[in-house]
Amino acid sequence: YLRWGISRNLPTERPYANDNPNYINKIMNVQNNHAYADRDIVGYGDDVWRVFQGNWDIEWNTPIKGLKAQFLYSYYIANNQEERSRKSVPVYTYNRNMDSYEQDGTLADGSGWLERYLRKRQRTIEENMYRFTVNYDNKFGEHAVSAVLVGEATERFDRSMLMVNNAIASNDQTLFFDKDENNVIRNEGYSVRPSAGFIGRINYNYADRYLLELSGRYDGSFIFPRNKRWGFFPSVSAGWRVSSEQFFANSVLSNYISNLKFRVSYGEMGNDDNYSSNKVLGIGDWDYMYGYNMNAGTGVIASDPFISSSGSTIGSVSQRGMPVTNLSWVKSSMLNIGVDLGFLNNRLTLEVDGFMRKRSGLTDRRGDVYIPYETGYSEMPLENLNTDKHIGIDGLIKWQDNVGREFYYSVGFNATLARKKNGNVYGERFGNSWEQYRKSGQNRWSYVNWGYEVIGRFQTQEEIDAYPVIMNISNGSDRNKLVLPGDLIYKDQNGDGVINDYDSRPIGYAEGGLPYMTYGLNLACSYKGFDIAIDFAGAALQSFQRNWETKWPFQAGNTFNYMVEDRWHHEDPLDPSTPWVSGNYPALRPQSVNAWHVYCNNSTYWLTNAAYFRMKNLEIGYTIPQKITQKIAMQKFRVFFNGTNLFSIDNTSKFGLDPENSDTNGLGYPMVRVLTFGATITF
Helix, strand or coil, rough: CHHHHHHCCCCCCEEHHHHHCCCCCCCCHHEEEEEHHCCCHEEEEEEEEEEEEEEEEEEECCCCEEEEEEEEEEEEEEEEEEEEEEEEEEEEEECCCCCEEEEEECCCCHHHHHCCCCEEEEEEEEEEEEEEEEEEEECCCCEEEEEEEEEEEEEEEEEEEEEEECCCCCCCCCCCCCCHHHHHEEEEEEEEEEEEEEEEEEEEECCCCCCEEECCCEEEEECCHHHHCCEEEEEEEEEHHHHHHHHHHHHHHCCCEEEEEEEEEEEEEEEEECCCCCCCCCCCCCCCCCCCEEEEEEEEEEEECCCCCCCEEEEEEEEECCCCCCCCCCCEEEEEEEEEEEEECCCCCEEEEEEEEEEEEEEEECCCCCCCHHHHHCCCCEEEEEEEEEEEEEEEEEEEECCCEEEEEEEEEEEEEEEEECCCCCCCCCCCHHHHHHCCCCCCCCCCCCEEEEEEEECCCHHHHHCCCCCCCCHHHHHCCCCCCCCCCECCCCCCCCCCCHEEEECCCCCHHHHCCCCEEEEEEEECCCEEEEEEEEEECCCECHHHHHHHCCCCCCHHHHHHHHHEEECCCCCCCEEECCCCECCCCCCHHCCHHHHCEEEECCCEECCEEEEEEEEEECCHHHHHHHCCCCEEEEEEEEEEEEEEEEEHHHHHHCCCCCCCCCCCCCCEEEEEEEEEEEC
């Protein structure tokens, strides 16, 4: 929460009262005081991991030509020790008249989550992985055949013990004591996550002209019930190198095209991700089983159940919910069609691919099924009901060449244009056609942003008084009473004379998802031991809708300076009768005057084109000639400078925001610029 202080704390507020580091200042947003960045003041948080991973393998080259077998065992263990302590921190105000410091509460005042506490957790993760692989690779004249068979099994054990005391006796307490028993929360966890799978792949290549690959996976996951646990996911790909055909070599095209290859592939993959930030399931480990949640609350055993509600308390249990028995793998079906081209002896190369990924079996609940209250269940379990797909095209073009014998250079550009579209959305129900237009996701593009179209700005009070459309979205009866010169004019899309939700329309590009277009530019050259490589990355066709601190003035007592310095305001801020001075931003009003809805709604005004072009990486190096390094027993000696995220050209820097920031309040951490000097030495 300290990062919020960057925008919330007033410029007149100091971390310490009277700048005395012995007294924490009582500022408006006390929990965002930057003085609390000192662990000696507010407490500490240590999170230490100790990890070991080892791999052991045995490989056998059989007497059969091209056939070999391998067994691999991998062991992983990680131990985590976490300890956190928060102190009760007194805050002060400084009395200048008395030259004294007066305590005015503590850091926790008004924020119970800031009470002092002690938390300790021990966690151990162990994982065993077993893999058996058989490879075959052989050639018969112009025929090349290869095959792979893999069997793999993994078991993961996760044990944890958590203890929390939310009422430690003093700031210095670092241990748990018996007398704290009533304040200590203990929680122990143990989970086992096994998985297994079998993989098979066959490749065939004839004269480097015709290429075919057949493969399949048969995977099992413990997440699903026994009859839904295993899934088979096949794939096939084929390629035709036309430039290797005799008829092509005899044609005039061979003088210009040195490589021409067509590719097509189709494959299926299963997804049982239930733990990452992009998880597709969202269920418990054993939700397909009946059971109860222990210590789900507190129950009372009354001394006399007929006349008294007092008695002894015990921990209660609750049902886990209806068993999830109709859920299985989320399946991704991927189709790709591509072409590879090479010109001028492959100095110029081009790759173009069109692709579509369709996901079926996305989870949802049957909301149209009524469950009797007497069953004790509140909702249906998750099932594989919905679908979506990604459609796109990507390409790569590259030029590489030598000038003389010592100067090499290359220029490459790649780009991807893709968009996500919803497919089936189960159980959508609407009361009217407007609700369907506004809220339906069925067979629609994803990440559609809604807002008002801004068609101008009010210039004078007379224009406001005469304007026929009511702009006060939340209180139409006031007839623009709260509107001021400089406020936004929204388009009355349906012509009913009132701006409300019926005038909202899709605006901008994707927000909250990946940009529709990403691209990169790669430059490299080398000359007599010197080398340089530059990588640029960019995006286009994406929008950023400012919100909260970046849009609402005085959201938490403060506001960004650019909104204050370039706003509509009276010539004399203390005299409302003086003329208005125009600015980029509307006149600022706090939320307490109930005017935020006049100009702070989602609209094209607050929408920013979030396209950017960033220097992602720069590396400059020099390799000392080998005839010198050999004299000091070195095979290679290279010194280099590397820089990442050195600059970007974008539309959001003027707001103090990084173009790849996803937090609409502007408080997300920006990309870090890193400068590295180093050397690579090989003996």
